[in-house]
Amino acid sequence: MRAFNFSAGPAMLPTAVLEQAQSELLDWQGSGMSVMEVSHRSKAFVACADQTEALLREVLGVPDNYRVLFLQGGASAQFDAIPMNLTAPGDRVAFLHTGQWSAKAIKGAKRQGLDVEVLADEAASGYTTVPAADSYRVDPGVAYLHYTPNETIGGVEFDYVPETGDVPLVADFSSTILSRPVDVSRYGLIYAGAQKNMGPSGLCVVLVRDDLLGRARPTTPSVLQYADMAASDSMLNTPPTFSLYLLGLILQWVKETGGLTAMAERNQAKASALYAAIDGSGFYSNPVAVNARSWMNVPFLVPDAALEKPFVAEAAAAGLTSLAGHRSVGGMRASIYNAMPIEGVRALIDFMAAFEQSNG
Amino acid sequence: MRAFNFSAGPAMLPTAVLEQAQSELLDWQGSGMSVMEVSHRSKAFVACADQTEALLREVLGVPDNYRVLFLQGGASAQFDAIPMNLTAPGDRVAFLHTGQWSAKAIKGAKRQGLDVEVLADEAASGYTTVPAADSYRVDPGVAYLHYTPNETIGGVEFDYVPETGDVPLVADFSSTILSRPVDVSRYGLIYAGAQKNMGPSGLCVVLVRDDLLGRARPTTPSVLQYADMAASDSMLNTPPTFSLYLLGLILQWVKETGGLTAMAERNQAKASALYAAIDGSGFYSNPVAVNARSWMNVPFLVPDAALEKPFVAEAAAAGLTSLAGHRSVGGMRASIYNAMPIEGVRALIDFMAAFEQSNG
Numbered sequence: 001m002r003a004f005n006f007s008a009g010p011a012m013l014p015t016a017v018l019e020q021a022q023s024e025l026l027d028w029q030g031s032g033m034s035v036m037e038v039s040h041r042s043k044a045f046v047a048c049a050d051q052t053e054a055l056l057r058e059v060l061g062v063p064d065n066y067r068v069l070f071l072q073g074g075a076s077a078q079f080d081a082i083p084m085n086l087t088a089p090g091d092r093v094a095f096l097h098t099g100q101w102s103a104k105a106i107k108g109a110k111r112q113g114l115d116v117e118v119l120a121d122e123a124a125s126g127y128t129t130v131p132a133a134d135s136y137r138v139d140p141g142v143a144y145l146h147y148t149p150n151e152t153i154g155g156v157e158f159d160y161v162p163e164t165g166d167v168p169l170v171a172d173f174s175s176t177i178l179s180r181p182v183d184v185s186r187y188g189l190i191y192a193g194a195q196k197n198m199g200p201s202g203l204c205v206v207l208v209r210d211d212l213l214g215r216a217r218p219t220t221p222s223v224l225q226y227a228d229m230a231a232s233d234s235m236l237n238t239p240p241t242f243s244l245y246l247l248g249l250i251l252q253w254v255k256e257t258g259g260l261t262a263m264a265e266r267n268q269a270k271a272s273a274l275y276a277a278i279d280g281s282g283f284y285s286n287p288v289a290v291n292a293r294s295w296m297n298v299p300f301l302v303p304d305a306a307l308e309k310p311f312v313a314e315a316a317a318a319g320l321t322s323l324a325g326h327r328s329v330g331g332m333r334a335s336i337y338n339a340m341p342i343e344g345v346r347a348l349i350d351f352m353a354a355f356e357q358s359n360g
Numbered sequence: 361m362r363a364f365n366f367s368a369g370p371a372m373l374p375t376a377v378l379e380q381a382q383s384e385l386l387d388w389q390g391s392g393m394s395v396m397e398v399s400h401r402s403k404a405f406v407a408c409a410d411q412t413e414a415l416l417r418e419v420l421g422v423p424d425n426y427r428v429l430f431l432q433g434g435a436s437a438q439f440d441a442i443p444m445n446l447t448a449p450g451d452r453v454a455f456l457h458t459g460q461w462s463a464k465a466i467k468g469a470k471r472q473g474l475d476v477e478v479l480a481d482e483a484a485s486g487y488t489t490v491p492a493a494d495s496y497r498v499d500p501g502v503a504y505l506h507y508t509p510n511e512t513i514g515g516v517e518f519d520y521v522p523e524t525g526d527v528p529l530v531a532d533f534s535s536t537i538l539s540r541p542v543d544v545s546r547y548g549l550i551y552a553g554a555q556k557n558m559g560p561s562g563l564c565v566v567l568v569r570d571d572l573l574g575r576a577r578p579t580t581p582s583v584l585q586y587a588d589m590a591a592s593d594s595m596l597n598t599p600p601t602f603s604l605y606l607l608g609l610i611l612q613w614v615k616e617t618g619g620l621t622a623m624a625e626r627n628q629a630k631a632s633a634l635y636a637a638i639d640g641s642g643f644y645s646n647p648v649a650v651n652a653r654s655w656m657n658v659p660f661l662v663p664d665a666a667l668e669k670p671f672v673a674e675a676a677a678a679g680l681t682s683l684a685g686h687r688s689v690g691g692m693r694a695s696i697y698n699a700m701p702i703e704g705v706r707a708l709i710d711f712m713a714a715f716e717q718s719n720g
């Protein structure tokens with residue numbers, strides 16, 4: 001039986017996608033070969049990669065003046081690659097600091113010699129809030145504003161898109177991409193590791209506006225050089241072919257299940273049900289400001305930390321896996337990405353009620 | 361029916377490995393989850409990664425004073441990462457230039473500001489030779505000597521390990537790792553993209569001697585920083601988990617089929633049979649110097665280039681796929697990595713004879 005897997009990433013994948021991958025794992029398109037064994041330069045695989053890009057453009061509504069790059073190294077590689085591609089050492093950049101992932105992005109920008117201006121730092125709330133839209137101003141002289149629309153660890157999500165005027169907006173969409181419609185044209189650059197809503201780990205998608213290409217530092221490693229990668233259709237070197245193939249299957253699944261509008265409705269329903277269960281109990285609590293609650297990652301606490309281990313263990317025994325909070329913060333966390341069905345959330349809510357009954 | 365797939369990479373994988381991956385694709389170790397869906401921080405996955413490293417150490421005989429790193433970005437990322445980790449800008453390094461892959465490594469070293477000394481350049485032979493061991497001298501003042509033990513495109517392989525004294529020897533083993541025993545202690549650093557003998561694309565293995573760690577430039581991207589990656593067991597960020605899992609299965613298969621000594625015997629037998637067929641025919645030819653012939657990649661020509669397309673197409677129809685030479689050189693190329701059975705080579709030899717009969 002398939003578990004309801006609440007892992008923050010790598011995370012649950014659609015069962016239908018895994019079943020298709022399984023059925024053709026040794027014989028892709030009647031070739032007698034696994035898709036993993038096929039040359040990335042073959043006609044069949046190039047068509048697969050092209051179709052994946054076309055589906056991503058269609059599903060996300062990527063405008064024509066944006067390039068789609070399929071890179072390696074996860075979002076973490078982009079913490080260095082973005083400064084390397086968009087700035088010169090000493091340039092000023094602005095950040096909104098809302099948790100551990102924005103902290104890593106800031107660290108990368110500093111490593112690449114940038115003058116980092118933190119416009120808002122939510123330390124005072126313990127990173128359980130997002131800055132109000134009118135509480136900071138973006139200086140037109142910065143190279144970009146970077147923010148993290150969803151903090152996977154804290155379960156903190158922006159309920160608005162920052163206004164930046166002519167300053168390019170750069171965003172780490174790792175844990176929220178494909179979860180709802182997004183107006184790509186508001187952004188200069190969007191990046192996202194695949195291992196939440198887009199497949200297994202090992203692939204990172206970058207959407208970058210054309211006019212931001214061509215500024216890379218000469219020492220940028222070739223595999224992270226946007227303009228060269230764009231010119232080679234992300235095949236300057238061998239791409240992670242199996243991940244690209246799976247992304248294509250997942251995008252097809254998103255499309256067939258109603259696209260991002262339907263996905264957003266399902267995700268909102270899942271999150272609402274879970275937050276309602278937490279709020280309606282005197283036992284569980286969520287530490288995040290209501291306006292900043294994530295649809296994707298729902299951290300919650302029990303009254304006594306000694307109950308955390310039993311909660312996680314008993315849940316796992318009931319087929320609800322990976323509910324421990326991030327090692328840096330403890331507590332519990334339910335990541336409810338696209339592939340988590342509403343039945344999984346209902347099963348979690350039922351389990352929570354039963355656990356409260358026994359331990360409350 | 362499974363094809364005999366002669367692709368240079370991504371390449372054929374052992375059928376037994378693919379069958380195991382297929383059987384447990386939706387339920388790994390009875391977890392109700394795919395290995396792709398499991399957190400890289402989970403006990404089960406950490407054990408899988410640890411076992412993969414232990415198997416690699418056992419099969420390859422990696423000494424204790426070497427670290428094993430599992431990185432992303434393929435060997436191409438290492439063309440920049442090696443200079444970034446081992447040198448300062450302006451340092452002198454030495455190269456043996458034997459084809460397109462050493463050329464890319466040289467380009468990376470120059471991109472990172474190194475003073476590149478090319479000790480041997482096989483341009484005169486059209487890159488069909490390796491330099492004689494006594495034809496160059498490694499200056500003790502260089503940071504390292506880099507060479508490419510096997511040039512995948514040219515089908516050119518060193519029949520000896522260069523002597524470098526105290527100078528670290530750095531080698532791109534992408535297309536030859538695990539094909540035969542190797543004395544790792546002769547090297548300062550070995551790197552290899554996985555997509556030939558170690559699994560699907562998206563994973564790069566780096567073996568680096570302890571004393572070479574800790575010299576990284578401060579601007580090295582975190583995901584390419586050897587010391588930090590070593591300290592975090594290659595989990596500074598999310599590793600390509602499915603690729604790591606498959607590498608473990610492949611190493612188990614190598615071990616069960618007799619380890620690298622038996623692998624070398626099989627690979628030598630395959631290569632000998634194919635070269636004998638080429639040499640014994642008046643129709644086919646291999647352009648490489650006999651002492652430099654690759655066990656892994658066997659390029660060959662027909663008397664008339666107009667016969668290349670029919671050869672490749674008819675072979676594919678007979679279940680012998682991906683025999684076209686690299687787009688930069690044309691001709692044909694049979695890549696016969698570990699997973700290609702001797703039956704595949706025999707089938708190719710039979711097909712070649714029949715094609716010669718019809719077209720000779």
